[in-house]
Amino acid sequence: xxxxxxxxxxxxxxxxxxxxxxxxxxxxxxxxxxxxxxxxxxxxxxxxxxxxxxxxxxxxxxxxxxxxxxxxxxxxxxxxxxxxxxxxxxxxxxxxxxxxxxxxxxxxxxxxxxxxxxxxxxxxxxxxxxxxxxxxxxxxxxxxxxxxxxxxxxxxxxxxxxxxxxxxxxxxxxxxxxxxxxxxxxxxxxxxxxxxxxxxxxxxxxxxxxxxxxxxxxxxxxxxxxxxxxxxxxxxxxxxxxxxxxxxxxxxxxxxxxxxxxxxxxxxxxxxxxxxxxxxxxxxxxxxxxxxxxxxxxxxxxxxxxxxxxx
Amino acid sequence: xxxxxxxxxxxxxxxxxxxxxxxxxxxxxxxxxxxxxxxxxxxxxxxxxxxxxxxxxxxxxxxxxxxxxxxxxxxxxxxxxxxxxxxxxxxxxxxxxxxxxxxxxxxxxxxxxxxxxxxxxxxxxxxxxxxxxxxxxxxxxxxxxxxxxxxxxxxxxxxxxxxxxxxxxxxxxxxxxxxxxxxxxxxxxxxxxxxxxxxxxxxxxxxxxxxxxxxxxxxxxxxxxxxxxxxxxxxxxxxxxxxxxxxxxxxxxxxxxxxxxxxxxxxxxxxxxxxxxxxxxxxxxxxxxxxxxxxxxxxxx
Numbered sequence: 001x002x003x004x005x006x007x008x009x010x011x012x013x014x015x016x017x018x019x020x021x022x023x024x025x026x027x028x029x030x031x032x033x034x035x036x037x038x039x040x041x042x043x044x045x046x047x048x049x050x051x052x053x054x055x056x057x058x059x060x061x062x063x064x065x066x067x068x069x070x071x072x073x074x075x076x077x078x079x080x081x082x083x084x085x086x087x088x089x090x091x092x093x094x095x096x097x098x099x100x101x102x103x104x105x106x107x108x109x110x111x112x113x114x115x116x117x118x119x120x121x122x123x124x125x126x127x128x129x130x131x132x133x134x135x136x137x138x139x140x141x142x143x144x145x146x147x148x149x150x151x152x153x154x155x156x157x158x159x160x161x162x163x164x165x166x167x168x169x170x171x172x173x174x175x176x177x178x179x180x181x182x183x184x185x186x187x188x189x190x191x192x193x194x195x196x197x198x199x200x201x202x203x204x205x206x207x208x209x210x211x212x213x214x215x216x217x218x219x220x221x222x223x224x225x226x227x228x229x230x231x232x233x234x235x236x237x238x239x240x241x242x243x244x245x246x247x248x249x250x251x252x253x254x255x256x257x258x259x260x261x262x263x264x265x266x267x268x269x270x271x272x273x274x275x276x277x278x279x280x281x282x283x284x285x286x287x288x289x290x291x292x293x294x295x296x297x298x299x300x301x302x303x304x305x306x307x308x309x310x311x
Numbered sequence: 312x313x314x315x316x317x318x319x320x321x322x323x324x325x326x327x328x329x330x331x332x333x334x335x336x337x338x339x340x341x342x343x344x345x346x347x348x349x350x351x352x353x354x355x356x357x358x359x360x361x362x363x364x365x366x367x368x369x370x371x372x373x374x375x376x377x378x379x380x381x382x383x384x385x386x387x388x389x390x391x392x393x394x395x396x397x398x399x400x401x402x403x404x405x406x407x408x409x410x411x412x413x414x415x416x417x418x419x420x421x422x423x424x425x426x427x428x429x430x431x432x433x434x435x436x437x438x439x440x441x442x443x444x445x446x447x448x449x450x451x452x453x454x455x456x457x458x459x460x461x462x463x464x465x466x467x468x469x470x471x472x473x474x475x476x477x478x479x480x481x482x483x484x485x486x487x488x489x490x491x492x493x494x495x496x497x498x499x500x501x502x503x504x505x506x507x508x509x510x511x512x513x514x515x516x517x518x519x520x521x522x523x524x525x526x527x528x529x530x531x532x533x534x535x536x537x538x539x540x541x542x543x544x545x546x547x548x549x550x551x552x553x554x555x556x557x558x559x560x561x562x563x564x565x566x567x568x569x570x571x572x573x574x575x576x577x578x579x580x581x582x583x584x585x586x587x588x589x590x591x592x593x594x595x596x597x598x599x600x601x602x603x604x605x606x607x608x609x610x611x612x
Contacts, residue, residue: 003415010412014404048362051329132399140416141389308326309365 002038102174110209117159121164122233211267346512392463398454
């Protein structure tokens, strides 16, 4: 099995397209970092205590206004609470871009990474058919199951490689260009001011993005295997990835969309607590995704193993 | 004769109600080169795809060294080297990387073995260049190299000499004969070049409309016929008929069934009868003529 994965990995990196994919990712990461650096106003933050004090005074003045609506009252109260927290705990705000900020940007690139992994995912099987190399590949003392499994594993390894490259590169570039954050971000949870754990947020964004990542790859792999056409597989999976929420909105009227994987594949909904359709539990989402993942896998393997090769 | 290495029993393949291969049974023996002939669409490639497991059987069985292609594929195919139609290689990699790729799918193919095979097919100089820069002939050689990597006991070749120049074809033929004889490799080769099959093979199997219609050994199976030009005709005619020869006369030329070793004695006898002999030559009925007779001519590639 290891040698089969080694084979697929070798073939993958001998294609120019693979290097183009890596190039696009590097360009985006470096480009965004540099652009941030160039357009950034370096704000001097040494007199932040006076600023926070004036924010409290400002909020107090605003709160005096008669007939203030509830939403504004909440906003000014929060502003006051946060400023007070900063003064009490000597917690300066982070005003400029930082290494952490750049790393958070990396986590938001998961959609791009998914798109870029879908391309080889859709073609790794179908291209063997279009090139006619499938007959050389299958007439070996290796089961078709193992051959397909090695291809699937290789694609996930490729995607994971892109994720690791992104994490390392956004950290290094962020550190070189901006340095580590000196200030602290605050959030209010249930009326209590808390320090934001940026690292935890970044980590969670990566983990929850794996929903779309996994489902899109499995779907592209499935279509590529069943239809032996890389272009159909790439087009369909990209369409679903980019337009997923919209398709769900449209279908909502006609079918119970809570049983469609597209409703659930973006797991960051649970992180943001904002849902396309209606609030569901993480358990429900994971269950639906697992069922579809199994369906895609079973159909991929069955067609690949049963098919008569005529290419 | 020794045990067959490959056995096809009542092999049938039906696709969408159409019977492509109809109850074919065939045995292939070690050290023998079997030619596989048939008009276009007769089922040659389908048979080969069934034998290599690329297609699944509708009914019947195929066994290679006792292992069934359907139930024990990995064991059955382990001793088989395959070229199905054009050997399509990964064009974006070098020839060497291609061989490395396939070697990893077999047990015990060492780097030294790869170098050895590359040398055998004469690709040593260009093996590290990308396959996309290879000529068709070089791709065929690379195709042969990948089929020989694991030292198979049975080689299946579908149109192996496509794209080779005459010298290349000759070399290829000699090479196949060599591995068949020296390594006792059994070879099953389909080709549309009848003359080539005739020169290369020990035995020919003919398929038409999915059925095997003929099977014969090439050497020794043909009747030897001699063409004799001699005068006076009456004397020759008399001598031949009184001595029990089977012959026909056509425009003063006698066509008679006669083994080669009997030719000198016949000439001696005729000369003794004052017959003037102008020419004696063997009539070689080619496989092509036989093939055309069998398949009814027409649609042959």
